[in-house]
Amino acid sequence: MPRSAATEIRPMAPADVAGAVEVWLQAVADLTARHPAPGGAPGRPDRPRLTARLDHLLSTDPAGSWVAERRGRVVGLAQSFVRDRLWVLSLLGVDPRTQDKGVGRALLERALGHGAGCPGTIQASVDPRAVRLYATSGFDPHPSMTAFGPPTRRPAAPDGVRVGGTADLDVAASIDRAVRGAGRAVDLRHLVEGDGATLLLEGERAYAVVLPDRVVTLAGRDEGSAAAVLAAALARAPAGRPFEVGWLTAAQRWAFGPLVEAGLALHPRGPVMVRGMDRPPSPALPSGGFG
Numbered sequence: 393m394p395r396s397a398a399t400e401i402r403p404m405a406p407a408d409v410a411g412a413v414e415v416w417l418q419a420v421a422d423l424t425a426r427h428p429a430p431g432g433a434p435g436r437p438d439r440p441r442l443t444a445r446l447d448h449l450l451s452t453d454p455a456g457s458w459v460a461e462r463r464g465r466v467v468g469l470a471q472s473f474v475r476d477r478l479w480v481l482s483l484l485g486v487d488p489r490t491q492d493k494g495v496g497r498a499l500l501e502r503a504l505g506h507g508a509g510c511p512g513t514i515q516a517s518v519d520p521r522a523v524r525l526y527a528t529s530g531f532d533p534h535p536s537m538t539a540f541g542p543p544t545r546r547p548a549a550p551d552g553v554r555v556g557g558t559a560d561l562d563v564a565a566s567i568d569r570a571v572r573g574a575g576r577a578v579d580l581r582h583l584v585e586g587d588g589a590t591l592l593l594e595g596e597r598a599y600a601v602v603l604p605d606r607v608v609t610l611a612g613r614d615e616g617s618a619a620a621v622l623a624a625a626l627a628r629a630p631a632g633r634p635f636e637v638g639w640l641t642a643a644q645r646w647a648f649g650p651l652v653e654a655g656l657a658l659h660p661r662g663p664v665m666v667r668g669m670d671r672p673p674s675p676a677l678p679s680g681g682f683g
Contacts, residue, residue, distance in 0.1 A: 399490075401498050404457035404469065409446045411466030412459055412485075413439060419485035427518045429540075429659070441587060445681055448582045449473055449482055456506040460486070460495045470499035472506055478574030479507025480683030481514040484522070497525060504529060511573065511668030515639055515680040518662040531665035534672055537658045538638040543629050544655030553624040556591040556599070558584055564591065564599045564611075571611045572673040572683075579682040583608060590628070594620045601679075602628065606636035609679035615646035618675035623650040639664055643674040 404412065417439070446469075450457045453473035460468030468486040472479060481503060486496045514531060516523050527533055556563070558581055565575030583589040583601050589608055592600045598612030600621040607625050612618025622637070629635040637656065640647055641664050651658070664672045672678065 399460050399462045399467065399493075399495055399498075401458060401460050401495075401502055403454070404450055404459045404471070406447070406450065408459045408461075408466055408469075409443060409450065412446055412469040413443050415466055415469055415487050416442065416483060416485040418487060422488040423517055423519055444582075444586050446471065446483070448579075448586065452578055453506075456503060458499050458502040460490070460499055462490070468495045468499050470503040472503035474507050474510055475576045475579070475683075476569065476574035477510045478572065478683065479504075479510040479512035481512070482681045482683075491521075496522070500525060500529060512666065513669075513672065513678065513683050514665040515678055515683070516662040516665050518660075523663060523665075526665045531667045533663035533665055534641045534643070536638070536661045536664050537640045538636060538661040539640065539651045539654075539656035539658055540634060540636045541655075541657045542632050542634055543626060545653060546629065546631070547623045547627050547650060547653050549624050549627040550594075550620040553592055553594045553620055556593045560591060560593055560599075563593065563596050566596070567599055567611050567613060570613055571676050573669075576682060579679075583679075583682070592621050592624050594624075598675075600625050600677075604630055605634065606638070607677060609682060610675075610677040611673070612675045615675045619646050619650055622647055622677075623653075626650055626654045629654075637677065638680065639672075639678050641672050643671045644677065646675050647677065 449471045456472035458470045459466050467490040471483040472481045514526050561577040561580050564580055565577040568575045584591055590602045594617045598617035598621045600610040601608040602625045
């Protein structure tokens, strides 16, 4: 569908970040109203954290960041990035008053141009329009679930899992390259230093990045090590508070043992979309924002 002639698609500039944050928050609120999350909505990024995320991606790979502007106001955004030739769509959002006018497709086309020829991944929402857009843009959907709720049985912390820091990011990057085909140390540094996330490691076999309310991302060279860092993350979850582990596809069956032991409820979620690969990387749990 052609977009309005009054809408300009252009590269994102630092001055656009505040307007892009507002658009994203409006789009998420609209999506939540139309498709409420079963069992209670998982946590959403707060404004400062979301602003820092947009700033980070704009500064580390500016060619992947785009906005739609109409009458001097940001009405849409797309942020993608490439790490070691793996393309990731981090954000695609349109002002609810501007949806169904071709703006989202135009933004996605610009973002896809940045990653032309690269394998790619998108952690999609439950919005059928977004899933259709990605599927018609060359991405294969892999249905996923999210585990969400207060843990009712906290597993014992496994032996051999330790808390790491920024000095261990090279280890995490090495694991990522073996499992995901691409490292992302710059993004893990942002999560640890900027968001205050905890890095858990099982030797040089697996790692997880964890916030008090969720596992942000995880990767392991083998399923046993991946399950160990997941169990360690669940053991650290604050008692009585909801905890989220997302993007559980059929490729991640190793994760269900620790999650069932912890008593988390499983709910349908938007699909993990991939191109240039047979299935989502495994053993791994992607980040919605950092692939």
